Amino acid sequence: MRGGGVLARVALAALVVQLAGCALPAREQPGALRAEVLARLGPPSATFALAQGERWLYSELPAGFEAHALDFDASGRLLRNEQVLTQARFENLPLGTWTTADVQRSFGAPLRVERVARFDGDIWTYRFRQNSDLRLAHVHLDRQGVVRQVLFTDEAPHFDNARD
Numbered sequence: 001m002r003g004g005g006v007l008a009r010v011a012l013a014a015l016v017v018q019l020a021g022c023a024l025p026a027r028e029q030p031g032a033l034r035a036e037v038l039a040r041l042g043p044p045s046a047t048f049a050l051a052q053g054e055r056w057l058y059s060e061l062p063a064g065f066e067a068h069a070l071d072f073d074a075s076g077r078l079l080r081n082e083q084v085l086t087q088a089r090f091e092n093l094p095l096g097t098w099t100t101a102d103v104q105r106s107f108g109a110p111l112r113v114e115r116v117a118r119f120d121g122d123i124w125t126y127r128f129r130q131n132s133d134l135r136l137a138h139v140h141l142d143r144q145g146v147v148r149q150v151l152f153t154d155e156a157p158h159f160d161n162a163r164d
Contacts, residue, residue: 025058025068026083034076048105059108065129067108085128090137090150100145127155
């Protein structure tokens, strides 16, 4: 038993060291090299070509509330790191001009895609946090894949009432 206790303590110590050094997209600073970012964070959720480089998206969806867009220049240096799932970014979507490709390049894959009777197209839903409030942005894309409107709702908390 004594040897098992030592091994458990060593494993716990290793886990604590790993967690303390967790790499997070939010911590990446401009000027970092693409290869360094890849080594720290692993592969991104999605990649997109930009006019002068590449965008990597690291998304926490479906369980989380953030997605970080890391924009690299043509030489592989990080230019910008932005948390993109925000109320302000969704409010400023160019209605009537942006397409599904623009939405996906900016926010990544949605939490879910739905259809409703009152709209002829898909509704892409993204979750995000506004201050401490859990919110949902519903991006309405018509049959041609053009953004027509964005609506917001609060995300209802999921309580475990099984113990009541």
